[in-house]
Amino acid sequence: MSRWDAKPRTKGSVRRAPVLLWLALLAPSYAAAAEGEDVESLRRMLRELRDQNRELSRRLDALERAAAPRQAAPTKAQAAPRDEQIAPTPAVAVVPPRGVPPTVSSWVTTTSAELEGGFTEAELTQVAYESATRQIIQDSLSKMGPKINSFLSLSGVIEVVASQSRDFDPLITAEHPFGKVGPAKDRLELGTVELEFDIKASEWLTGALVVTWEGGAALQSQTAGPQFATVLGSGATVDRFTLDRTHISVGNLMQFPVAARFGREVVHFGSSTGVARLDTLSIGTPLTTAVFENRETIAGFEFAFPTPPPMPAPAPVVEPPVRPLVLAPLVKDIAQRLGYVPLPERVKPLTPVTPPLDLPPIYGSVMFYKGSEDFGVGRTRIEDFNASLGFRRRGHCGVSYEELQSSRVCPWTLDFHVDYSTNVFESIFLHSSYLPFLTQIGSIPGIAATLKTSFGPFAFVGEVNKAIEEATFIDGLGIARNITPMTWQAAIAYQFDWNPWVREIGAQGDFISVAYSGSQDMAGAAASINGEFTRVGFVPETRLLVTVGEWVLPELKVAVEYSANWDYPQSRGGTGDLVHGIFGLVQFNF
Numbered sequence: 001m002s003r004w005d006a007k008p009r010t011k012g013s014v015r016r017a018p019v020l021l022w023l024a025l026l027a028p029s030y031a032a033a034a035e036g037e038d039v040e041s042l043r044r045m046l047r048e049l050r051d052q053n054r055e056l057s058r059r060l061d062a063l064e065r066a067a068a069p070r071q072a073a074p075t076k077a078q079a080a081p082r083d084e085q086i087a088p089t090p091a092v093a094v095v096p097p098r099g100v101p102p103t104v105s106s107w108v109t110t111t112s113a114e115l116e117g118g119f120t121e122a123e124l125t126q127v128a129y130e131s132a133t134r135q136i137i138q139d140s141l142s143k144m145g146p147k148i149n150s151f152l153s154l155s156g157v158i159e160v161v162a163s164q165s166r167d168f169d170p171l172i173t174a175e176h177p178f179g180k181v182g183p184a185k186d187r188l189e190l191g192t193v194e195l196e197f198d199i200k201a202s203e204w205l206t207g208a209l210v211v212t213w214e215g216g217a218a219l220q221s222q223t224a225g226p227q228f229a230t231v232l233g234s235g236a237t238v239d240r241f242t243l244d245r246t247h248i249s250v251g252n253l254m255q256f257p258v259a260a261r262f263g264r265e266v267v268h269f270g271s272s273t274g275v276a277r278l279d280t281l282s283i284g285t286p287l288t289t290a291v292f293e294n295r296e297t298i299a300g301f302e303f304a305f306p307t308p309p310p311m312p313a314p315a316p317v318v319e320p321p322v323r324p325l326v327l328a329p330l331v332k333d334i335a336q337r338l339g340y341v342p343l344p345e346r347v348k349p350l351t352p353v354t355p356p357l358d359l360p361p362i363y364g365s366v367m368f369y370k371g372s373e374d375f376g377v378g379r380t381r382i383e384d385f386n387a388s389l390g391f392r393r394r395g396h397c398g399v400s401y402e403e404l405q406s407s408r409v410c411p412w413t414l415d416f417h418v419d420y421s422t423n424v425f426e427s428i429f430l431h432s433s434y435l436p437f438l439t440q441i442g443s444i445p446g447i448a449a450t451l452k453t454s455f456g457p458f459a460f461v462g463e464v465n466k467a468i469e470e471a472t473f474i475d476g477l478g479i480a481r482n483i484t485p486m487t488w489q490a491a492i493a494y495q496f497d498w499n500p501w502v503r504e505i506g507a508q509g510d511f512i513s514v515a516y517s518g519s520q521d522m523a524g525a526a527a528s529i530n531g532e533f534t535r536v537g538f539v540p541e542t543r544l545l546v547t548v549g550e551w552v553l554p555e556l557k558v559a560v561e562y563s564a565n566w567d568y569p570q571s572r573g574g575t576g577d578l579v580h581g582i583f584g585l586v587q588f589n590f
Helices: 011-034 039-070 102-107 121-144 215-223 287-292 328-338 428-433 435-441
Strands: 151-167 186-204 205-214 242-248 259-266 294-304 360-367 384-395 413-420 446-455 456-465 471-472 482-483 484-497 509-519 523-527 532-536 542-553 557-564 578-589
Touching: 011 484, 102 151, 205 509, 215 294, 259 360, 287 484, 287 509, 328 542, 435 523, 435 532, 523 578
Parallel strands: none
Antiparallel strands: 151 186, 151 578, 186 205, 205 242, 242 259, 259 294, 294 360, 360 384, 384 413, 413 446, 446 456, 456 484, 471 482, 484 509, 509 542, 523 532, 542 557, 557 578
């Protein structure tokens, strides 16, 4: 017999019937509010409410038995004549809402005769109404997630970074003609603070807006940083929120091969996306991103082909989560040893997730932007652009994910792209560092090649970014410089407690990452700043970042990193020194 089949009614079921009747009447409104919640979720909610109502019925029976001796016997006038047959009260048929099986409605069918007892219909229905309302509100709020409304969703990140490190002091003196190594410094500061609004007006019109917090001290230290007039003076530092990135996308590359794109974004050149937590697993920045990241107001188009044929979405699957293995279990064990006893919690079943569809394998973009007039006041036209062409694939070796539990090569992903820029000195670092010499340098084109791939629990990144023409200028000391900026990186990451359903290495559980990057012709030059000669435009010759991290909660990451930076030798314009650093990160994603 099915769990939903009717059973002989008892005295307890008589009093529960009105509650179930009102639950059936509430079911259509709940179905409309949930907008397509599957039948299994509705059944689960009804089962939970049924258990609650059984407990309520037991309490009502106890109250009635206690009140029974005080009830008066019915009078003769009130007694029903034995000879007359009382007509049965017709049953109330409940029509099930659309999508709900008939067994659910038959379970909540009742009669008005079953309302007899010590409590009125209004009292029972009020209890049922309050219980159902609380459950519906809880379910609705738990499924809202980051969505503000049907068009807008909010996400973001807050980072706090603690560090102890030494930096290269760029001040040029007779004793230190190439600068020197500064003292070790302790720091505790905000890293990244971002609010990202994703807008989806339709399948063919989307957008995004990213607001970033910037500290006043960091702004003031930048050559092009703005100054604000305040009660403390025009040189006072002012923290502020700024519009960091935004875009409008018109098109749907899953249904049509070309889409238009407008806004202020990081143009495609190398692995940089403008989102630090997505570019790399390390706390520090690889030299490829530090040197060549470029943000511009762009207008252009992107493409992807061949367009996949229309097909239904894949069936939802339950993806097992990756467990934290070190910090979270350690904290839990210490808390329990200190006497903490957690409150019992209802075990929530894993929510099925719809796997993403395969994207078109060939993709790219062409983005135009207005270059800076710092390269020459006569640059009044839109002359600069970035172009990108890439290829991506993924696979699972032809076997199901359940059979890949012990695999070290499957599933796999591959993403390779080549980017071209008409002027690499438009990047944030090169533009600000070589600002006094830009009119001499002019436009220097560049090219970048990036490979990102993963095999089972491993992820790899290889990248080379390079100017393809030589930049020539005379620095502040009158020395003729000929440089061709170039950076590269190689990184590997490993995911602990990996399973084949993990789509992104390092996005959950525990991970370790090793990133090694380097540069060429980036020893810098001398410039006069505030009457003193300073070494500008330099980065280390090589940089090593070793990072270990754990997502102690699904939204909270804790990481520790060791960094080592080797400067260029003195024969090539550097200090020849090595500096070390230790960094700690707490990152909250929401």
